[in-house]
Amino acid sequence: MDDKDTLLDYLRTQRAGLLSKLDGLDEYDARRPMTPTGTNLLGLVKHVASVELGYLGEVFGRPADRDLPWFADDAEVNADMWATPDETREQVVALHHYSAEHSDATVQALPLDAPGDVPWWGEEHRHVTLHQILVHVCVETARHAGHADIVRELIDGVVGRRPDDPNIPAIDWPAYRERLEAAAREAGTAATRP
Template sequence: MDDKEVLHRYLRRRREDLLAKLNGLSDYDARRPLTPTGTNLLGLVKHVASVELGYFGEVFGRSSGRDLPWFDDDAAPEADLWLTAEETREDIIELHHFSAAHTDATIAALPLDAVGEVPWWSEERRRVTLQQILVHMCVETAQHVGHADILRELLDGATGRGPEDPNMPQRTAEEWAQHWERVETAARRATATPPTD
């Protein structure tokens, strides 16, 4: 497997991980804000799909032809990170698949040293290669999968890739509560912070 195939495989896997965070959730739970800054699961999928279209489309002169109104000058703040009432879960999943197919076509068509330009980056950083953008999107997607992991855990306790994930210990709710208490106790002892009620 060459370097391009390795990077592409990682990107595809992280995309799958992100989309899987929606499985089994109600529409409300998939789109509702779960942090003070409004972070939500469908918004993360929308954002990643949208920026991927830019990085593997516009940057390399391979327009997808897809209009993304949430990037218009008159769009609501951070409109690529949340859904309006009119946007549906199905719209965002379709966008995710469309974006992935467009990206995959760009990766297949270009060598790793193909040169592009990121117009929204500073002048001195603007000139890039496909390899740089592949690494950038692997990292960005993985970062958002991490956000999604935490959001999903907050919603229903689901962690990692599910029960079959070898990287996640399988514990009962009681065992997790004991683990949480162990971590909390260590933090308090290390900082001499008294418990709050």
Template structure:
């Protein structure tokens, strides 16, 4: 495969992950888009804020291409996990706009540099801090897809909205009755397996 073909594949899967993550914010109220939904505080808007910082770092700063956006939550001495949630003063619109600027900056880096270009990751251990652009893009794709999966689960728990993307849910049915029967089947299988091992389900449905 040619270098341009490889870049095209990488860009496709990166953009697919970006779109999926951002789509999960659609139709969500201001409180719900920010509120923590797991014991570790995972929330929809925080995932987007984090993803923006990852792209600006790995596909910008690492390759000597500063983006110009101040990211105080990533500065030395900043509060831990500050990139994983939005303060009351950070609007949804500003976080989404930052993410879209991160896309443009990252895409420009991918376009401008050969995939074999070596960058330096300042937050990695000295002596082990070099990375190729190819590696960095794959790393960002993996991170974004992981967080898009987190957003999938958060959104389903929040209001039942599911699907891979707006034009393709990638689900076998849209019938609630089908899903209820499916879930009951899984619950039954789990209980049978637990009983076979001589145990009991830890939590009732």
């Protein structure tokens, strides 16, 4: 497997992990904001799909044939980070699949040293290569997949990349959490002693 295939494989794995966080949730739970800044699962999927269309499309002169109104100059701030009641889960997931196919086609069509232009990065950093952007998109997707992991755990306690994830130990989670809480309190108390 060459470098391009390796990066694309990691990106595909992260995409699948992100999408899996929607599995089994109703509309409310897929959309509800779980952090003070409004982070929600469907919004993360919408955002990642939108970002990929920019970085692995427009940056390399391969714009998508989809209109993303949440990126218009007059769009509401953070409109790509949540789904309106008129945007269905199916539409957002379909956008994610479309974005992945469009991005994969760009990656497969170009060499890793293909030049691109990211105007929103400013004059000093705007000239990039496919390799650089592919790494950037892998990191961006993994970051948001991590957010989705935490959001899903907050919603219903589901953890891991899939129900039988071997990386998640079978332990008494409430007791484990209490042990960590006690350790944090002890360390916090020790740090405040003269």
